[in-house]
Amino acid sequence: MAELIRDTRPEACIDIEQVAPDYEAQAQETGNRPGSLLAYLLLGIFFGIVLIKSEVASWFRIQEMFRFQSFHMYGVIGSAVVVAGLSVQLIKRLRLKTIHGEPIEIQPKIWGKGVRYWLGGILFGLGWGLLGACPGPMFALLGSGVTVMVVAIASAMLGTWAYAVLRPRLPH
Protein backbone atom coordinates (compact mmCIF):
# COMPACT_ATOMS: atom_id res chain seq x y z
CA MET A 1 0.00 0.00 0.00
CA ALA A 2 3.03 2.21 -0.38
CA GLU A 3 1.44 3.91 -3.31
CA LEU A 4 -1.45 5.39 -1.37
CA ILE A 5 -1.65 8.95 -2.49
CA ARG A 6 -2.22 11.42 0.28
CA ASP A 7 -1.85 14.84 -1.19
CA THR A 8 -1.89 17.65 1.33
CA ARG A 9 -1.15 20.52 -1.02
CA PRO A 10 -3.08 23.69 -0.24
CA GLU A 11 -4.86 23.94 -3.60
CA ALA A 12 -7.58 21.82 -2.09
CA CYS A 13 -10.43 23.60 -3.75
CA ILE A 14 -9.18 23.03 -7.25
CA ASP A 15 -11.60 20.71 -8.87
CA ILE A 16 -9.82 17.85 -10.53
CA GLU A 17 -12.54 17.57 -13.11
CA GLN A 18 -12.30 21.19 -14.11
CA VAL A 19 -8.58 21.74 -14.39
CA ALA A 20 -7.52 19.68 -17.32
CA PRO A 21 -3.80 19.48 -18.16
CA ASP A 22 -2.68 19.45 -21.75
CA TYR A 23 -2.55 15.71 -22.22
CA GLU A 24 -6.07 15.50 -20.94
CA ALA A 25 -7.15 18.17 -23.40
CA GLN A 26 -5.59 16.20 -26.20
CA ALA A 27 -7.32 13.06 -25.05
CA GLN A 28 -10.59 14.97 -24.97
CA GLU A 29 -10.17 15.91 -28.59
CA THR A 30 -9.60 12.34 -29.70
CA GLY A 31 -12.24 11.12 -27.27
CA ASN A 32 -14.90 12.94 -29.25
CA ARG A 33 -14.09 11.16 -32.48
CA PRO A 34 -17.14 9.30 -33.84
CA GLY A 35 -15.39 5.94 -33.48
CA SER A 36 -14.52 6.60 -29.83
CA LEU A 37 -18.03 7.83 -29.09
CA LEU A 38 -19.44 4.60 -30.50
CA ALA A 39 -17.09 2.66 -28.21
CA TYR A 40 -18.29 4.67 -25.17
CA LEU A 41 -21.90 4.06 -26.17
CA LEU A 42 -21.29 0.30 -26.42
CA LEU A 43 -19.44 0.21 -23.09
CA GLY A 44 -22.34 2.14 -21.52
CA ILE A 45 -24.84 -0.39 -22.91
CA PHE A 46 -22.69 -3.18 -21.49
CA PHE A 47 -22.54 -1.47 -18.08
CA GLY A 48 -26.30 -0.82 -18.08
CA ILE A 49 -27.05 -4.48 -18.83
CA VAL A 50 -24.71 -5.63 -16.04
CA LEU A 51 -26.26 -3.19 -13.54
CA ILE A 52 -29.75 -4.53 -14.19
CA LYS A 53 -28.92 -8.22 -14.59
CA SER A 54 -26.78 -8.33 -11.44
CA GLU A 55 -29.54 -6.45 -9.57
CA VAL A 56 -27.01 -3.84 -8.45
CA ALA A 57 -29.61 -1.28 -9.56
CA SER A 58 -32.15 -2.76 -7.16
CA TRP A 59 -33.26 -0.78 -4.10
CA PHE A 60 -33.79 -4.15 -2.40
CA ARG A 61 -30.16 -5.16 -2.98
CA ILE A 62 -28.88 -1.83 -1.63
CA GLN A 63 -30.98 -2.28 1.50
CA GLU A 64 -29.62 -5.81 1.84
CA MET A 65 -26.10 -4.38 1.59
CA PHE A 66 -26.59 -1.66 4.20
CA ARG A 67 -28.12 -4.28 6.50
CA PHE A 68 -25.13 -6.61 5.98
CA GLN A 69 -27.48 -9.47 5.10
CA SER A 70 -25.85 -10.76 1.93
CA PHE A 71 -22.46 -10.88 0.30
CA HIS A 72 -23.83 -10.07 -3.16
CA MET A 73 -23.13 -6.30 -3.33
CA TYR A 74 -19.81 -6.63 -1.51
CA GLY A 75 -18.83 -9.34 -3.97
CA VAL A 76 -19.75 -7.16 -6.96
CA ILE A 77 -17.94 -4.03 -5.75
CA GLY A 78 -15.01 -5.99 -4.28
CA SER A 79 -14.30 -8.06 -7.38
CA ALA A 80 -14.78 -4.99 -9.59
CA VAL A 81 -12.13 -3.15 -7.55
CA VAL A 82 -9.74 -6.11 -7.73
CA VAL A 83 -10.07 -6.50 -11.52
CA ALA A 84 -9.87 -2.73 -12.06
CA GLY A 85 -6.91 -2.44 -9.68
CA LEU A 86 -4.92 -5.22 -11.36
CA SER A 87 -5.66 -3.72 -14.78
CA VAL A 88 -4.54 -0.27 -13.67
CA GLN A 89 -1.30 -1.73 -12.28
CA LEU A 90 -0.73 -3.54 -15.56
CA ILE A 91 -1.35 -0.37 -17.56
CA LYS A 92 1.09 1.53 -15.32
CA ARG A 93 3.83 -1.12 -15.26
CA LEU A 94 3.72 -1.73 -19.00
CA ARG A 95 3.32 2.01 -19.64
CA LEU A 96 0.48 1.24 -22.02
CA LYS A 97 -0.89 4.01 -24.20
CA THR A 98 -4.38 4.62 -25.49
CA ILE A 99 -5.32 3.16 -28.87
CA HIS A 100 -4.57 6.64 -30.26
CA GLY A 101 -1.08 6.53 -28.79
CA GLU A 102 -1.61 9.04 -25.97
CA PRO A 103 -0.06 8.38 -22.55
CA ILE A 104 -2.53 7.17 -19.92
CA GLU A 105 -2.63 9.18 -16.70
CA ILE A 106 -5.02 8.84 -13.81
CA GLN A 107 -5.18 12.20 -12.09
CA PRO A 108 -4.63 11.86 -8.34
CA LYS A 109 -7.39 13.23 -6.17
CA ILE A 110 -6.27 16.19 -4.11
CA TRP A 111 -6.74 15.67 -0.38
CA GLY A 112 -6.69 19.25 0.93
CA LYS A 113 -8.33 19.26 4.34
CA GLY A 114 -10.25 16.16 3.41
CA VAL A 115 -13.57 17.70 4.46
CA ARG A 116 -15.11 17.26 1.02
CA TYR A 117 -14.50 13.52 1.07
CA TRP A 118 -15.98 12.99 4.53
CA LEU A 119 -18.91 15.38 4.25
CA GLY A 120 -19.60 14.90 0.57
CA GLY A 121 -19.28 11.15 1.01
CA ILE A 122 -21.75 11.06 3.89
CA LEU A 123 -24.27 13.27 2.06
CA PHE A 124 -23.97 11.07 -1.01
CA GLY A 125 -24.43 7.99 1.18
CA LEU A 126 -27.60 9.44 2.69
CA GLY A 127 -28.99 9.88 -0.81
CA TRP A 128 -27.82 6.42 -1.86
CA GLY A 129 -29.52 4.87 1.15
CA LEU A 130 -32.82 6.66 0.47
CA LEU A 131 -32.96 6.38 -3.31
CA GLY A 132 -31.25 2.98 -3.43
CA ALA A 133 -29.51 4.02 -6.61
CA CYS A 134 -26.31 5.86 -7.38
CA PRO A 135 -25.88 7.73 -10.69
CA GLY A 136 -25.19 4.69 -12.91
CA PRO A 137 -28.21 2.72 -11.72
CA MET A 138 -30.41 5.85 -11.98
CA PHE A 139 -29.89 5.85 -15.75
CA ALA A 140 -30.15 2.04 -16.00
CA LEU A 141 -33.41 1.99 -14.02
CA LEU A 142 -34.89 4.72 -16.19
CA GLY A 143 -34.04 2.66 -19.27
CA SER A 144 -35.50 -0.47 -17.67
CA GLY A 145 -38.87 1.25 -17.35
CA VAL A 146 -38.81 2.83 -13.88
CA THR A 147 -39.88 6.12 -15.42
CA VAL A 148 -40.09 7.99 -12.11
CA MET A 149 -36.26 7.96 -12.12
CA VAL A 150 -36.57 11.01 -14.39
CA VAL A 151 -37.54 12.89 -11.23
CA ALA A 152 -34.57 11.45 -9.34
CA ILE A 153 -32.20 12.50 -12.12
CA ALA A 154 -33.71 16.00 -12.26
CA SER A 155 -33.36 16.20 -8.47
CA ALA A 156 -29.75 15.06 -8.69
CA MET A 157 -29.11 17.77 -11.28
CA LEU A 158 -30.65 20.29 -8.89
CA GLY A 159 -28.36 18.96 -6.15
CA THR A 160 -25.37 19.37 -8.46
CA TRP A 161 -26.46 22.92 -9.25
CA ALA A 162 -26.92 23.69 -5.53
CA TYR A 163 -23.36 22.46 -4.91
CA ALA A 164 -22.08 24.63 -7.75
CA VAL A 165 -23.71 27.71 -6.20
CA LEU A 166 -22.61 26.97 -2.62
CA ARG A 167 -19.17 25.73 -3.62
CA PRO A 168 -17.20 28.90 -2.79
CA ARG A 169 -18.59 28.81 0.75
CA LEU A 170 -18.17 25.12 1.46
CA PRO A 171 -15.11 23.72 3.24
CA HIS A 172 -13.09 21.39 1.02
Added chain:
Amino acid sequence: MLEWLSQPWPWYVAGPLIGLIVPLLLLIGGKSFGVSANLRHLCAAVLPTRVDFLRYDWKRQGLWNLTFALGILLGGFIAATLLASSDPYVQISEATRADLAALGITDFRGLVPSELFSWKGLMTLPGLVMVVLGGFLVGFGARYAGGCTSGHAITGLAALQFPSLVATIGFFIGGLIATYLILPLIL
Protein backbone atom coordinates in the same frame (compact mmCIF):
# COMPACT_ATOMS: atom_id res chain seq x y z
CA MET B 1 -27.53 -18.60 -24.41
CA LEU B 2 -30.25 -15.96 -24.19
CA GLU B 3 -31.94 -17.99 -21.50
CA TRP B 4 -28.74 -18.20 -19.48
CA LEU B 5 -28.19 -14.45 -19.86
CA SER B 6 -31.73 -13.80 -18.69
CA GLN B 7 -31.04 -15.30 -15.25
CA PRO B 8 -29.87 -12.90 -12.57
CA TRP B 9 -26.09 -12.69 -12.84
CA PRO B 10 -24.00 -13.75 -9.81
CA TRP B 11 -21.57 -11.31 -8.22
CA TYR B 12 -18.48 -13.11 -9.50
CA VAL B 13 -19.65 -12.52 -13.07
CA ALA B 14 -20.98 -8.98 -12.66
CA GLY B 15 -18.13 -7.57 -10.53
CA PRO B 16 -15.22 -8.51 -12.83
CA LEU B 17 -17.22 -7.31 -15.87
CA ILE B 18 -17.73 -3.91 -14.21
CA GLY B 19 -14.06 -3.85 -13.23
CA LEU B 20 -13.04 -4.36 -16.85
CA ILE B 21 -14.76 -1.12 -17.86
CA VAL B 22 -11.99 0.79 -16.03
CA PRO B 23 -9.06 -0.36 -18.25
CA LEU B 24 -11.21 -0.31 -21.39
CA LEU B 25 -12.09 3.38 -20.90
CA LEU B 26 -8.44 4.17 -20.17
CA LEU B 27 -7.25 2.34 -23.26
CA ILE B 28 -9.86 3.80 -25.60
CA GLY B 29 -9.34 7.42 -24.69
CA GLY B 30 -7.59 7.82 -21.35
CA LYS B 31 -10.94 8.30 -19.61
CA SER B 32 -11.56 7.63 -15.94
CA PHE B 33 -14.66 5.55 -15.20
CA GLY B 34 -17.27 7.69 -13.48
CA VAL B 35 -20.92 8.51 -14.01
CA SER B 36 -21.88 11.39 -11.71
CA ALA B 37 -19.95 14.04 -13.68
CA ASN B 38 -22.76 13.65 -16.22
CA LEU B 39 -25.09 15.44 -13.83
CA ARG B 40 -22.72 18.39 -13.99
CA HIS B 41 -22.47 18.21 -17.78
CA LEU B 42 -26.28 18.10 -17.99
CA CYS B 43 -26.51 21.15 -15.71
CA ALA B 44 -23.91 22.99 -17.75
CA ALA B 45 -25.85 22.12 -20.90
CA VAL B 46 -29.39 23.01 -19.86
CA LEU B 47 -29.30 25.37 -16.87
CA PRO B 48 -28.40 28.93 -17.74
CA THR B 49 -26.09 30.02 -14.98
CA ARG B 50 -23.28 32.38 -14.12
CA VAL B 51 -21.74 29.95 -11.66
CA ASP B 52 -18.10 29.30 -12.56
CA PHE B 53 -18.36 25.62 -11.73
CA LEU B 54 -20.92 25.15 -14.50
CA ARG B 55 -19.30 27.35 -17.12
CA TYR B 56 -17.03 25.21 -19.24
CA ASP B 57 -17.06 23.49 -22.59
CA TRP B 58 -19.34 20.61 -21.57
CA LYS B 59 -19.31 19.13 -25.07
CA ARG B 60 -15.55 18.89 -25.18
CA GLN B 61 -15.14 17.63 -21.63
CA GLY B 62 -18.32 15.66 -21.25
CA LEU B 63 -19.59 14.37 -24.56
CA TRP B 64 -17.84 11.05 -24.10
CA ASN B 65 -19.34 10.64 -20.63
CA LEU B 66 -22.84 11.66 -21.72
CA THR B 67 -22.60 9.12 -24.54
CA PHE B 68 -21.60 6.52 -21.96
CA ALA B 69 -24.63 7.48 -19.81
CA LEU B 70 -26.94 7.22 -22.83
CA GLY B 71 -25.52 3.73 -23.28
CA ILE B 72 -26.34 2.85 -19.65
CA LEU B 73 -29.93 3.92 -20.32
CA LEU B 74 -30.11 1.79 -23.47
CA GLY B 75 -28.46 -1.11 -21.63
CA GLY B 76 -31.13 -0.87 -18.95
CA PHE B 77 -33.78 -1.06 -21.65
CA ILE B 78 -32.17 -4.09 -23.32
CA ALA B 79 -31.75 -5.88 -19.98
CA ALA B 80 -35.41 -5.31 -19.11
CA THR B 81 -36.79 -6.37 -22.48
CA LEU B 82 -34.56 -8.72 -24.48
CA LEU B 83 -32.91 -10.22 -21.40
CA ALA B 84 -35.88 -9.95 -19.03
CA SER B 85 -35.89 -12.47 -16.23
CA SER B 86 -38.94 -14.72 -15.91
CA ASP B 87 -38.82 -14.37 -12.13
CA PRO B 88 -40.09 -10.93 -11.10
CA TYR B 89 -38.52 -11.18 -7.64
CA VAL B 90 -35.03 -10.07 -6.65
CA GLN B 91 -33.64 -12.93 -4.56
CA ILE B 92 -32.77 -10.92 -1.47
CA SER B 93 -32.15 -12.69 1.81
CA GLU B 94 -35.05 -13.67 4.06
CA ALA B 95 -33.71 -11.39 6.77
CA THR B 96 -33.84 -8.34 4.48
CA ARG B 97 -37.30 -9.27 3.32
CA ALA B 98 -38.48 -9.55 6.91
CA ASP B 99 -36.87 -6.21 7.87
CA LEU B 100 -38.44 -4.42 4.91
CA ALA B 101 -41.83 -6.05 5.52
CA ALA B 102 -41.63 -4.79 9.11
CA LEU B 103 -41.09 -1.29 7.70
CA GLY B 104 -44.28 -1.71 5.69
CA ILE B 105 -43.00 -2.73 2.25
CA THR B 106 -45.53 -5.12 0.77
CA ASP B 107 -44.69 -5.36 -2.94
CA PHE B 108 -41.43 -7.21 -3.56
CA ARG B 109 -41.80 -7.55 -7.33
CA GLY B 110 -39.36 -5.82 -9.64
CA LEU B 111 -36.04 -4.12 -8.91
CA VAL B 112 -37.58 -1.37 -6.78
CA PRO B 113 -40.68 -1.32 -4.51
CA SER B 114 -43.37 0.10 -6.77
CA GLU B 115 -45.32 1.57 -3.85
CA LEU B 116 -42.48 4.09 -3.44
CA PHE B 117 -40.71 4.33 -6.79
CA SER B 118 -43.61 5.04 -9.12
CA TRP B 119 -45.57 8.14 -10.11
CA LYS B 120 -48.23 7.08 -7.61
CA GLY B 121 -45.56 6.53 -4.97
CA LEU B 122 -44.18 9.98 -5.64
CA MET B 123 -47.47 11.38 -4.33
CA THR B 124 -46.81 9.80 -0.93
CA LEU B 125 -44.53 11.42 1.64
CA PRO B 126 -42.01 8.55 1.89
CA GLY B 127 -41.89 8.20 -1.91
CA LEU B 128 -41.35 11.92 -2.31
CA VAL B 129 -38.57 12.00 0.29
CA MET B 130 -36.80 8.97 -1.14
CA VAL B 131 -36.95 10.01 -4.79
CA VAL B 132 -36.63 13.80 -4.56
CA LEU B 133 -34.49 14.26 -1.45
CA GLY B 134 -32.55 11.07 -2.16
CA GLY B 135 -31.83 12.20 -5.70
CA PHE B 136 -30.87 15.70 -4.55
CA LEU B 137 -28.38 14.34 -1.99
CA VAL B 138 -26.90 11.95 -4.53
CA GLY B 139 -26.26 14.87 -6.89
CA PHE B 140 -25.03 17.27 -4.21
CA GLY B 141 -22.90 14.73 -2.37
CA ALA B 142 -21.33 13.24 -5.50
CA ARG B 143 -20.07 16.62 -6.68
CA TYR B 144 -18.99 17.72 -3.21
CA ALA B 145 -17.08 14.47 -2.75
CA GLY B 146 -15.75 14.67 -6.31
CA GLY B 147 -17.20 11.35 -7.45
CA CYS B 148 -19.75 8.63 -6.84
CA THR B 149 -19.65 4.86 -6.45
CA SER B 150 -17.99 4.37 -9.83
CA GLY B 151 -15.55 7.28 -9.55
CA HIS B 152 -14.49 6.74 -5.93
CA ALA B 153 -15.44 3.23 -4.74
CA ILE B 154 -14.29 1.55 -7.96
CA THR B 155 -11.88 3.76 -9.94
CA GLY B 156 -10.40 5.57 -6.93
CA LEU B 157 -9.91 2.47 -4.82
CA ALA B 158 -8.48 0.59 -7.80
CA ALA B 159 -5.93 3.39 -8.26
CA LEU B 160 -5.12 3.25 -4.51
CA GLN B 161 -6.22 6.81 -3.88
CA PHE B 162 -6.57 7.64 -0.21
CA PRO B 163 -9.29 10.32 -0.69
CA SER B 164 -11.45 7.72 -2.44
CA LEU B 165 -11.15 5.38 0.52
CA VAL B 166 -12.39 8.18 2.81
CA ALA B 167 -15.24 9.00 0.41
CA THR B 168 -16.25 5.33 0.25
CA ILE B 169 -16.30 5.12 4.05
CA GLY B 170 -18.44 8.28 3.99
CA PHE B 171 -20.84 6.64 1.50
CA PHE B 172 -21.31 3.83 3.98
CA ILE B 173 -21.78 6.06 7.01
CA GLY B 174 -24.46 7.98 5.11
CA GLY B 175 -26.12 4.81 3.87
CA LEU B 176 -26.25 3.32 7.35
CA ILE B 177 -27.78 6.52 8.76
CA ALA B 178 -30.40 6.49 6.01
CA THR B 179 -31.14 2.79 6.54
CA TYR B 180 -31.31 2.66 10.31
CA LEU B 181 -32.40 6.19 11.29
CA ILE B 182 -34.25 7.86 8.42
CA LEU B 183 -36.14 5.00 6.76
CA PRO B 184 -37.81 3.87 10.01
CA LEU B 185 -38.91 7.49 10.53
CA ILE B 186 -40.52 8.00 7.15
CA LEU B 187 -41.80 4.52 6.24
